[in-house]
Amino acid sequence: MKTPDTTVDRLFLVARRRFAERGYAATSVRDITSRAKANLGAITYHFGSKEALYQQVLVSLVEPMANTLIRECNQPGPALDRIGALVAQYYRHLHQNPDLPRFMLQILAEHGPLPRVLAELQNRLRGALVGLIERGQREGDIRPGPAPLLAVSVIAQPIFFGLARRVVAQIGRMDPDDPAVVEVALRHASAIVRQGLAIIPQGGIPA
Amino acid sequence: MKTPDTTVDRLFLVARRRFAERGYAATSVRDITSRAKANLGAITYHFGSKEALYQQVLVSLVEPMANTLIRECNQPGPALDRIGALVAQYYRHLHQNPDLPRFMLQILAEHGPLPRVLAELQNRLRGALVGLIERGQREGDIRPGPAPLLAVSVIAQPIFFGLARRVVAQIGRMDPDDPAVVEVALRHASAIVRQGLAIIPQGGIPA
DNA sequence: ACTTGACTAATACGATCGTATGATTTTATA
């Protein structure tokens, strides 16, 4: 195995953390290089520019996530089960990559068009999810309604829980890193989504 | 009625839009003052500093929203109905204040403690919502589970739809400002939350 | 041993940042 602590590695890791914590504009090259114990010019040298480093960090976070989820969407099985698994998977992924939720929020909060790479990933992911939901609707698993809207509802849950770690920690004297706590929250999110999307047998729930 | 176009008003409005679009750090005093057709020193003169202007914008957006929702939480009636109404109200509020969702995302994405004012509002709102959910659980309206987690699930929906306007516009050749479209999305979000939180009569939905 | 290429280091540069300053203009009050 290569030495895992080259200057490039340190820059990349520190940049990911700082961009996540403070955003692109509020994170200076000097902040990153000094924390990474590298020279001021190191980012320009190794990555070309601050902007290029940011893009690289961004893609390195978003791409594997999107690919994982798209793969999950395309597996066989009842649509509702797949969506439950998808939410759980998404949740786990966000939890294993604590910087990712903040990046996703930053992306969502952005004004103007997404960077090309991200837009393409987003389209593929949305297409896969919408396709899955529509299949569920055809097969009678999932309640009727505009599939894109349902897709937004699905995605909203794990993103928010990945984010709400601070909130969860505040609330319930629970450690948001405790795997047991993670599992509880995960099961909860998955169950809420499943139930929200399902077709309820009787008309027990008025509109 | 006072003239609605003083320098202070223009600064405030432009600042709100630009902070929402680009964030605090990426929005310069010069950007705001020039767009507001005011002098460079106008922000310092009228608000004290850029930071003070930002805080003022933030509070002016978040406070009325929180108060509206807290009032909604404390009204009588079946808890599930109240939550459905709450989501609808929240959605409408976000839609009437298009800058608000981005601010909320920026707040959520922030690292470190919230500003005092916001933390207090958040606590009050969460308390009201959790209380409402717990009441619903006692009264048999709402499924069991940790109320704070359910509260996060509830809040996630309207925030995401307020945000996903861009996504919705991309997807379905719908105009996200068309009141009819708004109403459809709103009803959808409200219904999803209601169904997700409800107690399902039979065990039709496996965990 | 010498050269070459990859990397690190120190510093400088121009641009832009938020704010301060003092003059000038506008507005309001007497």
Place this chain on the structure above:
DNA sequence: TATAAAATCATACGATCGTATTAGTCAAGT
């Protein structure tokens, strides 16, 4: 209309920004 207060203005200042420049270090390749 005279005068005080409020607001606007042009400009300057020091700090910090991202990047360029140039020199120095070090390990392979020959």
